[in-house]
Amino acid sequence: MTPALQTEALTKHYDDGTVALQDFDLTVPDGAFFGLLGPNGAGKTTLISAVCNLIRVTSGDVRVFGEPADSLPARAWVGLAEQDINLDRFLTVEETLVYHGGYFGMSRAQAEARATEMIDAFDLRAKAHTRAPKLSGGMRRRLLLARALMHRPRLVILDEPTAGVDFELRTELWRYIRQLHSEGTTILLTTHYLEEAEELCEEIALIKGGRLIARDSADGLRERYEATSLADVYVKAMAA
Amino acid sequence: MTGMAWLCKREILRVYKVWTQTVFAPVISSLLFIVVFGLSLGGRIRMVEGFHYREFIVPGLVAMAMMQAAYSNNSASVFQARSDRYINDVLSAPMRPWQMNLGVNMGGWARSLAIGVLLLAAAIPITGVPVHHPLFMIAAVLLGIVLFGALGVVVGIYAETFDHHTFVNNIVILPLAFMGGVFYSVSRLSSPWHQLSHVNPVFYLVNAMRYGFLGVSDANQWLCLGVTAALAIPVYAWSQYLFSSGRKLKA
Numbered sequence: 001m002t003p004a005l006q007t008e009a010l011t012k013h014y015d016d017g018t019v020a021l022q023d024f025d026l027t028v029p030d031g032a033f034f035g036l037l038g039p040n041g042a043g044k045t046t047l048i049s050a051v052c053n054l055i056r057v058t059s060g061d062v063r064v065f066g067e068p069a070d071s072l073p074a075r076a077w078v079g080l081a082e083q084d085i086n087l088d089r090f091l092t093v094e095e096t097l098v099y100h101g102g103y104f105g106m107s108r109a110q111a112e113a114r115a116t117e118m119i120d121a122f123d124l125r126a127k128a129h130t131r132a133p134k135l136s137g138g139m140r141r142r143l144l145l146a147r148a149l150m151h152r153p154r155l156v157i158l159d160e161p162t163a164g165v166d167f168e169l170r171t172e173l174w175r176y177i178r179q180l181h182s183e184g185t186t187i188l189l190t191t192h193y194l195e196e197a198e199e200l201c202e203e204i205a206l207i208k209g210g211r212l213i214a215r216d217s218a219d220g221l222r223e224r225y226e227a228t229s230l231a232d233v234y235v236k237a238m239a240a
Numbered sequence: 241m242t243g244m245a246w247l248c249k250r251e252i253l254r255v256y257k258v259w260t261q262t263v264f265a266p267v268i269s270s271l272l273f274i275v276v277f278g279l280s281l282g283g284r285i286r287m288v289e290g291f292h293y294r295e296f297i298v299p300g301l302v303a304m305a306m307m308q309a310a311y312s313n314n315s316a317s318v319f320q321a322r323s324d325r326y327i328n329d330v331l332s333a334p335m336r337p338w339q340m341n342l343g344v345n346m347g348g349w350a351r352s353l354a355i356g357v358l359l360l361a362a363a364i365p366i367t368g369v370p371v372h373h374p375l376f377m378i379a380a381v382l383l384g385i386v387l388f389g390a391l392g393v394v395v396g397i398y399a400e401t402f403d404h405h406t407f408v409n410n411i412v413i414l415p416l417a418f419m420g421g422v423f424y425s426v427s428r429l430s431s432p433w434h435q436l437s438h439v440n441p442v443f444y445l446v447n448a449m450r451y452g453f454l455g456v457s458d459a460n461q462w463l464c465l466g467v468t469a470a471l472a473i474p475v476y477a478w479s480q481y482l483f484s485s486g487r488k489l490k491a
Contacts, residue, residue, distance in 0.1 A: 014491060052332040055491045075334040086325035090254045102246030103333035147329070 002066040004030045004155045004186035005051060010060035012046050012210075020046035021210040024060070028155075028188055033181045035201030036190040039238060043210040044190040045083060048157050051188075052080045064155060076104055079153030083160045083190075085140045087132035093143055094119065094128045097150050104151035111150075118146040121176065138169050145173060155186045162196060174200060194230045204230075206237045213237055244339035247330060251347025254317060255354070262313065262351050267358045270305040274298065274363055277423065289425055289456045298369040299453040300422030300446045302359050303384060306352040307445065310389040311413055314348035315405040318396025322489070331490065337483040341393070345479070348389035356381060369453055377452025379465060384445045387472035388413070393479040397488045416442040421450075426458045444468050 005028040012021045021043045028034045036044050049055040050062050053070050064074035088096055097118055101111030119128050122142040127135055135143065145161060158177070162170040177200065181187050191197055197204055198218045205215040214221060214237055218230055227233045255262045278294030285293040321327035321344075330340055363369055371377060391408075399405050420442035426434055437443050438459065447457035448464035457464055482488060 049491070052328070053490075054328055054331055056486045072334040072336070075332060078332070080328075080332060082325070082328065084325060086328055088250075088326045088329070089320065089324060090257055091250070095253075099246055099250050100329060102249075103243045103330060103335065105243060105334055 001030050003027045003063075004032065004065060005188065006061075006063045006066075007047070007050070008061040010047070010050060010062060011058045012043075012050060012055060013058045019210055021050070021060075024210065024212060026205065026212060026215075028186065030065070030154075031181075031184055031186055033187045033200055033202045034189070035197040035204040036188065036207060037192075037194070037197055037204055037234060038207035042207040044207060045159055046210075047207075048080065048159050048188070048190065051157065052078055076151065077154040079148040079151065079156045081144045081148035081156075081158050081161050083163060085137075085144060087140060087143060087147075089131065089133050092129050092131050093124050093135070093139075096132060096143060096147055100147045100150045106151060114150060114152070118150055122146045138165065141165055141169065142173075145176070149180065153185070155188065156180065157188045159190050160192065161189070162191065162193065170196075194234060198230045206234070208238055213240070242339070243333050243335040244343045247335070247340065247343030248346040251317060251344060252350045255313065255347055255351045262309070263354050263358065266305050266309055266355050267362070270301050270355075270359055271362055271366075273301050274367060278367055289427075289454070291454055291456075292367075294367040295369040295454065296425075296450075297423055298363045298367055299450040300417075300420070302356055302363070302453075303380075303442075303446050303449040304417040304422050305359060306356045306381065307384050307388040307417070307442070308409065308413060309355050310348040310352040310385040310387075311392040311395075312405070312409055313351045314345060314389050314392030315396040315399065315408070316392075316402075317347055318344055318393055319399050319402060319405050322397070323402075327489070331486075338480060341476075341480045341483040344393055345386075345389045345476075348392055349385045352385040352389070353381075370455075371453055372455035373452045376461065376465070377449060380445065380448035380452050380468065383465065383468040383472045384449070387445070387468060387475055390472070390476040390479040394475065394482065397479070397482050413442075416440050417446070419443075420446045421458060422446055441467065441471050 007024055007026045010021050010024040013019050024047065038044055046055065050057050051064065051069050053075065062069035064077055067074040091099060094115055097115035098111045101114055106114065119125055124139065124142060127139055132140060132143065148156060162173055177187060189201060203215060203217055204221060206213050216224060221233045225233045225236045227236060278297050282293035288296040395405055395408050420440050421437065426437040426443065429437060444464040444467040447459055448461060448468055451457040451461040451464065
């Protein structure tokens, strides 16, 4: 089966000389719930940016469901919720979703119907006609996730989706993400919450200094590092 | 409707949502120029190139308002999108670079055209300015808004702070417009100012517009149109290059 995501020898050197990724190989199977763990600066966001065409890679290959990541089909298959809130300040909640759907090739009727669905799913109905800057932090986070899912992507990339989110909303987002995964969507999740990775992900990759240092299920990683918890695994792997 | 059409629509929606700033204010400001300079002071100025002064200044003022609007709209829109990082929603979408470039340019063009139409609708009855060569005028308008719209996109992509966007408008475009013959005919200038005026790119756009309206210009009308086109094409190609290469848009 064609993997959802495959990188080969992916390398990114920023203009200031920072090596964010070096010969990075990763395969994420279709339908997986895959976690990426690593400290700040490990290369997680750079990897995601490479998949979503938000950086110019130095060398290497990135494929999404077998297609080059910069091809139009591959772009249409990926949905991204970035770590930082990056919502269009001129658009209302509903417009944010409808326009995103339009950018990703949906017709007006499809985009409007799907936006209604997402507004209800993420409990944004009361603020449907409010501009993004006037939303609360939690509402913005929901909208960000709704936007990422708007065009029904096959691969959803969530870059620390629950950072700064209260327990209730986090639980709610988990429930929605799980449901999405159960419907066959591939999820790539980066998080600093180890319990979140353990709870949700079938497989976890540990990244440090732009290199993949381990990947396995949570149980497999515990066994390999002779650790009792994922937190211990993380500490041992990063100290090595 | 393609992704590009949605992007065009988004840029036009932005203009519409803040229409008091984007359209109403520039129209009022240009009309004030016409009233103050054209009607109040115009009576004290002799005919210029065979036209009343109030008629003579209209083409230049329309050109100035439109090019400033095309520039400032696109530079502000692109800078805001980069600064708040919602441009990533466009950059990650299944659109080709030329579609992204055309889409972000569209807002400035739409805003300019709205201002131009409203100014004409007000200026023709107020001043009685004729339109001798409407097709020529339309060609000059289109080339002018492509030139300054694309310049706005380029500056919006390169700008590190909002000051950079206003700097180019206030320190480059506005002085060039004033010295490009908006309020006077450069044929009345003595040497070397007369010759130096011909180095100013805005001079050619103003005079192309003036020919379209009045049928007169300080330089050959085809040269004016040609120079404006010769500037518009590389500047638009520059903004296209930035989207194609990702330079300054992608780390």
